[in-house]
Each structure stands twice: as C-alpha cells, then as structure tokens.
Amino acid sequence: MSAVLDARGLHVAIGGTPVVAGVDLHVDAGECVALVGASGSGKTVTVRALLGLSAAGSAVRADRLDVAGLDVRAFSDRRWRSVRGARVGYVGQEALGALDPLRPVGREVDDVLRLHTEMTARERVDAVRSALADVGLDPAIATDGRLAGTLSGGMRQRALIAAATVGSPALVVADEPTTALDAGVAVRVMEQLRRPQERGAGLLVVTHDLGLVAGWADRVVVMDAGRVVEQGTVQAVLRAPKHPVTQALVAAAGAGTGTGTKKGATPHGAGLVLEARDLRKAYDGVAVVDGVSFGLQPGRVLGVVGASGSGKTTVARMLLGLATPDTGTVTLDGAAWAPLPERERRARRPRIAAVVQDPGATFDERWDVERVLADALSDGDARRATGPLGPQVDAALRQVDLDPGLRGRSPLTLSGGQRQRLAIARALTTAPDVLVLDEPVTALDATVQDQVLTLLEQLRDDTGVAMVFVSHDLRAVRRMADDVLVIDAGTAVEHGPASRVFTHPAHPVTIALLRSAERLAAGPGTDPGPTR
Helix, strand or coil: CCCEEEEEEEEEEEECCCCCCEEEEEECCCCEEEECCCCCHHHHHHHHHHCCCCCCEEEEEEEEEEEECEEECCCCCHHHHHECCCEEEEEEECCCHCCCCCCEEHHHHHHHHHHHHHCCHHHHHHHHHHHHHHHCHHHHHCCCCHHHHCCCCHHHHHHHHHHHCCCCCCCEECCCCCCCCCHHHHHHHHHHHHHHHHCCCEEECCCCCHHHHHHCCCEEEEEEEEEHHHHHHEEHHHHHHCCCCHHHHHHHHCCCCCCCCCCCCCCCCCCEEEECCCCCCCEEEEEEEEEEEEEEEECEEEEEECCCCCCCHHHHHHHCCCCCCCEEEEEEECEEEEEEEEHHHHHHHHHEEEECCCCHHHCCCCCCCHHHHHHHCCCHHHHCCCCCCHHHHHHHHHCCCCCCCCCCCCCHCCCCHHHHHHHHHHHHHHCCCCCCCCEECCCHHHHHHHHHHHHHHHHHHHHHHEEEEECHHHHHHHHCCEEEEEEEEEEEEEEEHHHHHHCCCCCHHHHHHHHHHHHHHHCCCCCCCCCC
C-alpha cells in the first residue's frame, strides 16, 4: 500500500529546547495508526509539526516529510492552507477553543467545501447536513445559524470531526477525537472517521484511550520523551509490551477499570452537605434539565453520567451557582444556595469549589503558578494578604503531589496532568465541603488519569470532601463513585448505588451507555450483546 504519511528523522525544538528527536512515522492508505504515550511525551507536538502547525519559535526539520503525496518540508503557511482541509483533515485536541463561539457552526463546516471545492451552494448545504448527521448532530445546524458557543463540549467536538471529514481528505489526523464524548457518540465518531479509511484514506489517531486503540487501530506507535520507544501491530504491542513505558501504560489502563467498591466509602456524616430538589432549566424554550433531584453526604462521591448534551454540565453549573434554575432549589450545608443573589452566597462560596473540563482555559496566561494559588488563597486579593503566602503555596502544591519548584512556571507550560493537579490544588485552597468535577480526567493519558484518580481518592479519604463527579468515562465513574445518577435529555432516569447500577442497570438508557462502552473497546462491526 502507498503511504499517505511518511515522516523520517523528524526533529522539533521549541525555544532551542529539543522536544521531538528523530521520530519515524508512516501511515498507509486505508490504515489506522494510533499514536500513544504519557502526557508530555511529544505526541501533539509531533502531529502539529507534521501538519505545519508548530507553535511560534519552533524549529522543525526532517529527513523526509511527505503528507498526502506532497513533500511539505519547504511549505509556506499559504501553501499549507491550500492543503489542510482539502487533502488533510485535522481534528485538534481542544474542541472548546477550536471553534469561534460567535460564528454559526454550519459555516465552520462549510468553509472546507467553499474554499477547496467547486460545489454549488446547494450541494455544499447537502454535504454539510450529511456530515453533521454522520457524527450524531442535528442536520438543521447546517443552515439554522446555531452558534458554536451554544453547543456542549461534546457537540463541538463532533462538529470539528464533521469539518475534518467533509472534504474527503487523503489523510485524517485526529488528536484525542473522543475525549469529550460519551461512549455511544464516541462509537459513532469512530465509525465516521473510518469512512474515509474504508475508501482508502489514512487515519492517524492520537489518544490516551488504550481501549479505543485495541478496538479500532491497526498499528500502535508509543512515544516517550519525544522519541518512539515501541511500535507494531496492536495485538503485539498491547498484549506483550516490551518497553517499560508501554508496560506502564497498559498496566495503568487496566487499573482504571474498577469494580464500584470504594476504599473510603464510609460516610463521614449522616446529614446532607448538598441537596438538589427538582432542578429545571430551559434555554430558548427548550428544557435542558427537567426535574433532577439528589442528595449528597460528606465524604461521598456522586457520579453523574449521560450522553453528550444530556444536561450534565448544566446541572453542575446550577450546583455551583453559575446558572440559575428556572424552578427547584439547591441547598448547601443545610442552607439555601440556589436560586439566591450572588451577594447572599458570597460569604459561603468557599464551601463549594470546581474543577472544570478544560482547566487550561481557566488560567490567566500572564500569571505563574504561584500567583494562581496566591490569588485563590487570598480570595482574589493576594497583594493585600497579611503575611507571606509562599509557604501556603508550597503546601497547596505538595497536597496534589506537585513540585514547589514549579511556582515560577506558567500553567500553560505544564503538561495536561500537571495542569489538572494545579486546578485541583486551586479548588482545595478554601477547604471546600463539596468539590464539583466536570470531566476531570478525560483529557489525560491512562497513567496520569490513574494518578489523578488516586489523588482524588486520597483527598476524599483524608479531608471528607464530598464530590460530584461528572463524566462520560464510565470506567472512571465506576472507580470513584459511591452512587450514580444517569441523565438523559435533562431527566434523571436512574439513580442508585454504583455497585447496582453498573452490574444490574434498570433503565434502557443506562443499558445503552454500558453497551456502547463495551462496543467502543471491542471495535467496529461488533455487538457485545445485552448488558446484565
């Protein structure tokens, strides 16, 4: 088979510091290659260099760099723009920031066809509608003017995949394409990514999900510290890993499965630290949350799961007081919390904290790690705080197993796992009673995910903090949660102990979620049968 990607001796340096050293990577037509490795191993730097998207100040050189049949080593930015979209489709890692929130989604997908084809406007609309439907989005988005900022993170990820595949490219590069998606949608997305592959396109997938690799990839390439340390067929590498890095990744992926039994499941108190009663929220007349209720005891973890767009994040925002319920109430520490004016909540706001889906977007790029934590420790007034905050900053970093030597670093220079730990450290500075975590580990590789989950388990056991764990990653929820709340179309369809929900699901939606997770790991064209 002919190669649609052939890179040999690829080197990338940023600011004079080598970050990718001598990588050889090829993808044949009709082949799916998975690029895996720990956070910070150089995966994303590698794929961005392959596509002419390296950051400013980067130096890229290669002995050979052929992309979709073109030698791209001397390409200008203008020449690259004529290739990306037409011959190469790219799905970037951070969907929340990749689309203009004030631009219609239909136009974002249509750009590829408008700029690179001679299709008529009517033909382009039909093609965009088809691409949106293929990734599980409403085809009406093609023409109804819906803005990217109104979509959930998972829906924006699907829109990016539609844009990457609508132009029938020879090579599709997808960096963590299923990170923000529930298992059911992830299966549809992988099936959509396979369509170009089935007609002869190559597919390069960067992922930390070894279950996805096992089910969908033909070959796997493992990176560590900017180098390829192991590669081969999926069966050979994942079943009998030879390099210690690969062995650690495979072991960590196995550790994340869990059984639903918690080491620290004994409640720290009998009362409810957080209670939601009949929460309802609508936008533009459409209900996105409809009648959700639950109670949470100190030291307990409630897992909130559901398909992308089911209303999980809206529930989390109402719990945090960032969205006001149309009807229903939230009670925190036995006192009214929502709906209330912010001025009446302000004194108690330290009692509830959040770790959001994309922590990198919440850090001011002008601040270093020390200022991020000092700001949180001083309630936003570090300059007027009495006494030095350095020791407290160091203690906050050590609590989440970060080196105090990182104090002078920008959060944006940290790895994904380090940024997530910093976000957790910031959330814990006020010693909250409740921690709301929205997809806290989905963007992390298996090794770092296991470390962060272990950290959260330890913090729960040591401090008694209660957690609302919002995630589409059922393996992480099974490991962390004492109880599970399943949401579908804004409605709570199942609620009960995690051990029961995962082994004997009662609602068809729950059964479908569990079956989809099994199917995602099993690969294309499979049906794992009924979940019992």
